[in-house]
Amino acid sequence: MSRRICIVSGSRADYGYLRRLAREIDDAPELTLQWLVTGTHFTEKFGSTYREIEADGFTIDERLPMDLADDTAGAVARATGEIMVRMTDALERLTPDILVVLGDRYETLAAANVALLLRIPVAHIHGGEITEGAFDDAIRHAITKMSHLHFVAAEPYRERVIQMGEEPARVFTVGAPSLDNLIDLQRLTLAGLEARVAHDLGEGFFLITYHPETLGAGDAAAPARAMLSALEAWPERRLLVTGVNADPGRDAVAATFADYAAAHPERVAMCASLGETAYFSALALCGAVVGNSSSGLIEAPAIGAATINIGDRQKGRLRAGSVIDCSDGIDDIRAAVSRALEPGFLDACADREPPYGRGGASARIKQKLQSADLDGLRIKRFYDLLADGAQAHG
Structure with missing residues (x-):
């Protein structure tokens, strides 16, 4: 049987x-x-x-x-x-x-x-x-x-x-x-990804994956606002924002992203669910992953993307060398992004054994x-x- x-x-x-x-x-x-x-x-x-x-x-x-x-x-x-x-x-x-x-x-x-x-x-x-x-x-x-x-x-x-x-x-x-x-992912080209999300992204866009810190006190959306403010230091780079999960505080974070996208329609693309092919393609094509999702610690290093991991949501998980931790302060986020964008940063991390296997x-x-x-x-x-x-x- x-x-x-x-x-x-x-x-x-x-x-x-x-x-x-x-x-x-x-x-x-x-x-x-x-x-x-x-x-x-x-x-x-x-x-x-x-x-x-x-x-x-x-x-x-x-x-x-x-x-x-x-x-x-x-x-x-x-x-x-x-x-x-x-x-x-x-x-x-x-x-x-x-x-x-x-x-x-x-x-x-x-x-x-x-x-x-x-x-x-x-x-x-x-x-x-x-x-x-x-x-x-x-x-x-x-x-x-x-x-x-x-x-x-x-x-x-x-x-x-x-x-x-x-x-x-x-x-x-x-x-x-x-x-x-x-292993056998058929990645989208940049043009293919742009067609999927119906938005121009350009080279080196930031992939935003941010969820509420459910044990954090105070305004759940404050770190998201700080992140967006920090990324204004790179106005030439566009933002691809993925959907926020269903944890408490979700609506406030999602509204923050929606309001920012409405105010900056040329710069921000929002997608509730990219799907596997588009998401992994975005990881491969982006300039850096910015947020606090586990994908920034697990899949992003395996695919060769730098991660700026904000706050404590993932505190305690194993990290590859390509993951940069920072607080949710604007200056700390900006410094972490600057480091991730430095020439040679990813090359310096390439030889390390990935913590989650191959x-x-x-x-x-x-x-x-x-x-x-x-x-x-x-x-x-x-x-x-x-x-x-x-x-x-x-």
Whole structure:
């Protein structure tokens, strides 16, 4: 009997990480792929990105839009509670053998919680990481404790998952799955990208990927305004601004970008969802990535782009030499951008080993999903790290 593997996707961001894994599963005769699609995929202002899944030839088995009345913390909390009820019904219909979740989103936490209660083994991708500037950090670690298989992006993250009491035999260092998408990517030319976004970009444009710092105090949009002010030091370079995610504070940040674009229509192009090909092409073509997205730490270095990482949202994650950290002050941002644009900056970083691997993660994950002992997975033992050695407790 074919093993049913259900993948949960809640946004355009995690789909980019999961797409190649889904193809690996779909192509394996011993496995049956299922899709549970939720989060912002069905929201028009985020690009109705469920269409990307269908355009890739996949069938969406369960469609669970999330009703986010606004971007307040209360709305997010209520929507997370409500989606758990519908996820319970969906997973009881699908009866997967393993549920695959990625990362640290609140809809992912809901899915892992439901699977735990339904005794469905959970496989978690990208655990063990630290992002001190967002509540994603706590969500990620909570999902780790509800999961039965762990696929981490780097060896320090494996050690951290084990530190949380997970058995070493269940924790696998596979690299970042999103890097698999770069292996045979048919990149757009600058003209092709400009046609896709319907805007002239020119050489050396800035790619802006900025999201709210959910643990930050005060005005969520203030760092975005500071970033835009700092980039005015390079008026000849245009800005390609990607969509803001659905975290609390999202509306204020998105409005800041929209207002700036309206005031500078010749300079700013905005796109709710670029899609994988256009986004990775933009990474390859831009002068620098500016913002606080994880893509600036994972995909940008692999593709050869410099990253200016603003604030604390990604604090704690591994970094390549091409990532420049700075505060959200105008002068600090401007200094970081100046450094990234220096001749020879990227060349000086080129020989370093990328912290998230060089691809192949999806095939490694598929193999483990295929060979895992399902009966043995359901019973977890806490793995203690003691002064005189480690010992597992049942």
